Amino acid sequence: xxxxxxxxxxxxxxxxxxxxxxxxxxxxxxxxxxxxxxxxxxxxxxxxxxxxxxxxxxxxxxxxxxxxxxxxxxxxxxxxxxxxxxxxxxxxxxxxxxxxxxxxxxxxxxxxxxxxxxxxxxxxxxxxxxxxxxxxxxxxxxxxxxxxxxxxxxxxxxxxxxxxxxxxxxxxxxxxxxxxxxxxxxxxxxxxxxxxxxxxxxxxxxxxxxxxxxxxxxxxxxxxxxxxxxxxxxxxxxxxxxxxxxxxxxxxxxxxxxxxxxxxxxxxxxxxxxxxxxxxxxxxxxxxxxxxxxxxxxxxxxxxxxxxxxxxxxxxxxxxxxxxxxxxxxxxxxxxxxxxxxxxxxxxxxxxxx
Amino acid sequence: xxxxxxxxxxxxxxxxxxxxxxxxxxxxxxxxxxxxxxxxxxxxxxxxxxxxxxxxxxxxxxxxxxxxxxxxxxxxxxxxxxxxxxxxxxxxxxxxxxxxxxxxxxxxxxxxxxxxxxxxxxxxxxxxxxxxxxxxxxxxxxxxxxxxxxxxxxxxxxxxxxxxxxxxxxxxxxxxxxxxxxxxxxxxxxxxxxxxxxxxxxxxxxxxxxxxxxxxxxxxxxxxxxxxxxxxxxxxxxxxxxxxxxxxxxxxxxxxxxxxxxxxxxxxxxxxxxxxxxxxxxxxxxxxxxxxxxxxxxxxxxxxxxxxxxxxxxxxxxxxxxxxxxxxxxxxxxxxxxxxxxxxxxxxxxxxxx
Numbered sequence: 001x002x003x004x005x006x007x008x009x010x011x012x013x014x015x016x017x018x019x020x021x022x023x024x025x026x027x028x029x030x031x032x033x034x035x036x037x038x039x040x041x042x043x044x045x046x047x048x049x050x051x052x053x054x055x056x057x058x059x060x061x062x063x064x065x066x067x068x069x070x071x072x073x074x075x076x077x078x079x080x081x082x083x084x085x086x087x088x089x090x091x092x093x094x095x096x097x098x099x100x101x102x103x104x105x106x107x108x109x110x111x112x113x114x115x116x117x118x119x120x121x122x123x124x125x126x127x128x129x130x131x132x133x134x135x136x137x138x139x140x141x142x143x144x145x146x147x148x149x150x151x152x153x154x155x156x157x158x159x160x161x162x163x164x165x166x167x168x169x170x171x172x173x174x175x176x177x178x179x180x181x182x183x184x185x186x187x188x189x190x191x192x193x194x195x196x197x198x199x200x201x202x203x204x205x206x207x208x209x210x211x212x213x214x215x216x217x218x219x220x221x222x223x224x225x226x227x228x229x230x231x232x233x234x235x236x237x238x239x240x241x242x243x244x245x246x247x248x249x250x251x252x253x254x255x256x257x258x259x260x261x262x263x264x265x266x267x268x269x270x271x272x273x274x275x276x277x278x279x280x281x282x283x284x285x286x287x288x289x290x291x292x293x294x295x296x297x298x299x300x301x302x303x304x305x306x307x308x309x310x311x312x313x314x315x316x317x318x319x320x321x322x323x324x325x326x327x328x329x330x331x332x333x334x335x336x337x338x339x340x341x342x343x344x345x346x347x348x349x350x351x352x353x354x
Numbered sequence: 355x356x357x358x359x360x361x362x363x364x365x366x367x368x369x370x371x372x373x374x375x376x377x378x379x380x381x382x383x384x385x386x387x388x389x390x391x392x393x394x395x396x397x398x399x400x401x402x403x404x405x406x407x408x409x410x411x412x413x414x415x416x417x418x419x420x421x422x423x424x425x426x427x428x429x430x431x432x433x434x435x436x437x438x439x440x441x442x443x444x445x446x447x448x449x450x451x452x453x454x455x456x457x458x459x460x461x462x463x464x465x466x467x468x469x470x471x472x473x474x475x476x477x478x479x480x481x482x483x484x485x486x487x488x489x490x491x492x493x494x495x496x497x498x499x500x501x502x503x504x505x506x507x508x509x510x511x512x513x514x515x516x517x518x519x520x521x522x523x524x525x526x527x528x529x530x531x532x533x534x535x536x537x538x539x540x541x542x543x544x545x546x547x548x549x550x551x552x553x554x555x556x557x558x559x560x561x562x563x564x565x566x567x568x569x570x571x572x573x574x575x576x577x578x579x580x581x582x583x584x585x586x587x588x589x590x591x592x593x594x595x596x597x598x599x600x601x602x603x604x605x606x607x608x609x610x611x612x613x614x615x616x617x618x619x620x621x622x623x624x625x626x627x628x629x630x631x632x633x634x635x636x637x638x639x640x641x642x643x644x645x646x647x648x649x650x651x652x653x654x655x656x657x658x659x660x661x662x663x664x665x666x667x668x669x670x671x672x673x674x675x676x677x678x679x680x681x682x683x684x685x686x687x688x689x690x691x692x693x694x695x696x697x698x699x700x701x702x703x704x705x706x707x708x
Contacts, residue, residue: 004701004702006704007704007705007706036397036398036399037397038395038397038413038415039395041392041393041395041415041417043390043391043392043417043418043419043426043674044390045390045419045421045466047466057419057426057466057469059392059417059419059426059428059464061392061395061415061417061428063395063397063413063415064397065397065399065411065413067399072397072411072413072432074413074415074430076428076462077469078426078464078465078469078470078471079469080467080468080469096705097467097468097469098465098468098469098470098699098703099468099470099699099700099703100700100703100705101705102470102700102703102704102705103469103703103704104464104469104470104471104702104703104704105704106702108430110413110432110458111432111452112399112401112411113434113451114434114451114452114453115411115431115432115433115434115451115452115457115458116432116452116453116456116458117432117458120701120702122702122703122704122706123704124704124706125706157706320397341701343697345452345453346453346454346456347358347474347695348358348458348460348474348476349452349453349454349456349457349458349476350360350361350456350457350458350459350476350477350478351450351454351455351456352361352476352478352479352511
């Protein structure tokens with residue numbers, strides 16, 4: 001039987017601690033050459049007939065194989081996206097157009113022994129946990145040992161997971177959260193503070209959140225820099241995607257780790273036979289030349305050398321092997337609990353000898 | 355509802371004529387920049403513990419979006435493969451290890467309007483028809499108008515589709531078939547001859563099959579050249595994958611068409627961070643520089659100029675957009691006939707706003 005899990009199923013079995021353990025194992029396997037990771041691959045098509053700003057259909061894939069986890073994972077999404085301007089900044093957002101105002105992103109797990117599909121699960125909760133867990137792992141290996149205060153930019157879905165993971169990596173005494181809408185940041189402070197048992201204070205500006213903190217975390221969907229050079233101070237560890245960091249902020253780093261996250265983007269009507277690669281903001285940092293988090297975790301590279309150094313991690317795209325490692329844990333736990341719906345596996349197999 | 359079709363369902367609705375029409379449309383759309391095609395992406399892991407020669411697990415993906423067909427197609431396979439030596443030649447074959455001695459290769463169709471999964475179908479029959487249909491289309495545009503005799507190397511599954519498509523592209527008076535096992539070629543001549551209404555004669559050697567024919571088709575799984583320079587004669591059209599053609603054979607061509615079929619292969623334990631690209635036999639032909647079949651079909655490039663020219667087509671890997679175009683036709687026909695099994699689409703969607 002092939003198991004179909006829901007986001008609720010995933011949420012009910014996957015703790016941030018388990019997620020981070022699975023990710024740590026995946027990175028070690030990757031560092032030792034015992035895992036395979038396909039680059040993320042986005043295929044896009046403009047939808048000029050839609051009213052939303054820059055509406056486009058997008059199909060994404062990434063694949064990872066982790067022998068130790070016994071599975072290959074395909075993460076795919078099939079979505080209609082747009083780029084609204086919110087608070088003067090361009091954001092990348094999905095439209096919920098599938099039946100019942102839903103969207104489609106799936107993790108498909110396959111057996112390395114037989115090839116059969118083991119499970120389908122939505123990627124929402126797992127993606128949030130994976131991103132949070134990845135930044136949490138980086139923080140565990142790069143932040144000062146005694147880091148205890150954290151500034152958080154963003155109060156959405158992802159911010160919660162970032163904070164949960166940071167709270168596992170370090171004992172946090174104080175968290176300051178800023179997001180543009182007062183109501184959002186206040187609710188976040190109240191609700192997530194209670195949930196994670198953390199002292200979270202909403203503050204009036206990004207600059208205030210970044211002041212007097214050991215760790216600065218951005219969890220926004222801004223496509224433009226929100227972390228300026230002034231935000232970054234000695235001894236700090238910074239978690240952010242590259243587009244959230246200004247060049248001045250990046251320039252202050254003593255050590256920046258990344259993970260293997262090159263990606264290909266193919267547009268319809270782009271340049272050349274296969275379209276053109278995604279246009280990136282020119283940056284002083286060549287992402288592909290950065291030291292890898294996996295090598296820091298495996299002890300091949302030392303990240304932080306002194307307490308006053310500034311360290312950063314930006315994860316870029318996800319890696320298929322993260323979904324393999326975490327997905328395999330979810331599947332195991334869900335089976336033990338008897339969760340999910342079943343589809344006969346023979347609906348997906350074939351006898352045909354081609 | 356998301357429809358699940360079987361190979362039998364696909365076979366019962368998809369004729370070679372419909373398949374070739376869908377492919378022709380897909381190529382035209384591609385040539386006009388109205389379709390998107392992801393490069394094929396193979397992710398491999400050696401399985402040294404298995405007894406079979408060069409056993410490895412392999413996960414393949416390719417994606418194509420054809421707006422005119424209304425779908426994005428993901429073709430994926432999750433298989434354990436090996437490389438046995440058969441008749442002194444290395445072959446690439448799958449092991450049937452999924453429950454009931456099966457294997458896993460699926461075409462997943464997604465809606466461009468909503469993102470939802472529309473259908474899952476095995477890739478076996480569709481792949482056979484697609485490859486046959488693609489070579490048939492090339493033959494339609496490149497072979498001499500009066501070509502009427504065909505030499506066929508191979509008598510397997512693929513050979514049947516190649517011949518069906520060739521029989522649609524040209525009126526064939528005589529077919530000569532050779533494959534190493536006498537019983538196989540004799541049965542092929544008898545059965546496929548009756549099925550397609552063609553005069554098919556089994557012959558004793560590849561050289562004999564290639565003698566006095568207007569069209570030469572190789573449909574083998576040989577990893578080494580089987581078409582020598584001597585086989586290729588003035589006025590001939592040759593259908594073969596690059597590995598089946600010797601350099602001498604390739605050198606005789608006046609015109610070689612290909613399709614957009616670059617691929618990435620990532621090995622575990624290979625060179626570099628992402629492994630190394632697939633090792634190819636060094637060849638005088640740079641596949642990526644070949645004129646494209648889509649441009650021949652769209653009339654942008656003229657293939658054959660004179661009756662005595664030698665034309666060739668080798669398709670390399672498949673293209674995602676072929677599976678989108680043909681898969682969409684299969685889905686439409688299957689729905690009209692009420693075929694297949696249904697899975698609630700909400701099993702694959704999510705409400706989560708990430």
